[in-house]
Amino acid sequence: MTTSAMPQINPEYVHWFRNSAPYINTHRGKTFVIMFGGEAVNHPNFSTLIHDFALLHSLGIKLVLVHGARPQIEKNLKDADIESPLHQDIRVTPRVAMPSILQAVGAIRLQIEAQLSMGLANSPMYGSRIDAVSGNFVTARPYGIRDGVDYQMTGEVRSIDVEAIKNNLLHDHIVILGSMGYSATGEVFNLLAEDVALSAAVALGADKLIFLGEEVGINHNDRLLREMIPNEVDRFLRDRDLNCEINYFLSCASNACRQGVHRTHIISYAKNGALLEELFTRDGSGTLISHDPYEEIRRADIDDVVGLIKLLSPLEEQGILVSRSRERLVQEIDNYSVIERDGMILGCAALYPLDANSAEVACVAVHPEYRSGSRGADLLAFLEQQARSHGLHKLFVLTTRTAHWFVEQGFAEVEASALPEARREKYNNGRNSKVFQKNL
Template identity: 40%
Template structure:
């Protein structure tokens, strides 16, 4: 093993450790579209999910089968029919759906049963449990269209799923449900995954899809100039849905986004849209800081918000130990009360666990990120990243091009998050006049365009 590899592997592995600790014993519901399986992505997906499960995550896997059912229909010279994005399931379509579901279940179980030496599955023991964990009811007749054997979720057997997860199994669910009378219904993978995640109050709902995520400008396709918005607050996602046309096809921007919003409103803290085209996309989304797709997050659950005058005492209590050891410049209560509207905080049960302030310099189109502090009780759990993300969003909304920070001890934390070191002469004139040359703070800048 070469020495340069050590220098890259060790810091990377250490950077992943906080996420491994954080997600242990959490529950992820993963919805994989049938297109991903048709594209030959199942072996790598199985390897990645087995790896995640080995790190203590409980996984419910819901598979789609849209292209597989259409292939079966084509073989029988029968055309697929949809209305408002929902399949009209006649008798022939129901037979095809049952055949496709059976075949996919076999392929998925086989993928998780591999254990060849020198592969990521070597030594893995993944027990896959599937069954009638949900009951369904018919969609019925909508706008004069009879959906026949198409159904929607009626009830999730939460207790049964949790017993299986607690036994260490991976729970596999097909987009099929049965009524109390035993009648079979074809359901949408997206609805099943959302319903299961909500019923379990899962920590994450992850859609592995045909789309790369939600673009920053929803009116234009994803490109270098219009990248993926890696984090969407729930209220922003809801507003976005109001601006988008009705989603009838999986490629429509709102198709998966509407389910992410529904899940977050139902109590799921985070919902993700990631591309199956990128190898290892689940690992990149879960264990890398910026992820690779779009995450919709209900910030109310984390109480990530702008500060008010009632938070002054909590902010002072949080930053005081760091002022005493010289990590932060001392700020008076009067100063914090005056600037409290510039602060962003994370609060839980009345306690401030993280904070940061944003001081703008509009003439230079930049702003200073100041007093970024995370309580030692929760360090390593991502609160610093969440506050930084909100500060970046506030700076963007103010029309600024960059943010900068002055630090004496946390340079590497900021460099890992896209900041670069510059000479103090870079500072805006108004800030340069207040620069403490005796403290010798390092100046780091991040472009946010």
């Protein structure tokens, strides 16, 4: 075959595949609880979701799938002419409704098991050997009488059979949990799938809890909120009138974080590839609720040197920053602060003390793909707080290209003679840098 006849590889695909490797390694052997409602099962994209579940399973991820069945239940009840009203968006379940509910939940479970069993040639499932199991893993109790309403056969989760589920996961099975629970007396209760997912994730100590909903994530003022922490979720729920699905998801996410599940994701079941994009790219596709900020500003340490070199080298080559060797970065690492996002250094800045009253801000840099936000200003604020905590009252900066930005941050241009004597002696007139000062 001649060179000209060789098939061309899509460079974007190669780039994505290579950059997904750290996530593949990170997720292998981890336990994910993934919840989706009956609406997702009815959606045309559901068969693709099944393929994605199979892919996660093939990458060594332990999966617990939790499904709801609300639209299917409502259809069955309507066909049977049975009333089962909702009170505060929780179904009141008369005993006569249970056969219709069991039929709906069971049909979905069988559908999921059947689709996971597909191994047809020329299909994404080819070669996959997946054993899906379900059982009486969820013990329930009656929801009881609340606000004077008897919820009858509606229940809530009492316990999860952790040992049985973990044993199945250990044997490479996918575990399927429906919105049903069983009591010690042999009764079956109708449960909220979100409650089952939350309880399972907490009991199993899951690494992730993932909610697949209609929306791409949590939106505010037509802007996707990519990361939230529990306190932000609480304020968001308090200040806004949200639809029931988003309400459930956010409430469960906040509770999960506070009970040891460090990352909960809210993404779309309707968007093709959303699950893979969320798990195997740095920015994801939906909203992440994490116990700690997903993106944080912190003091740098020696392990950050490689990331700093990668961030700073292009700016040094352009003459925007003074070139710094690896050895110098290692020696001066205690002066640096960084913005880290899921293991990647997105920004940095350094604070060099000049005398007992002042310090110099240097090496302010943000990755080109992340300059649209306020990361540079956030880094500067972080350095200012450091300076104040050390009793410093003045900050200086020397720059050749970013004078306007520093003026916007409250700096004013001064003569080089305003620099402390030791720094003034090292002032590089060859670069002809402008000097700016800010009083704290």
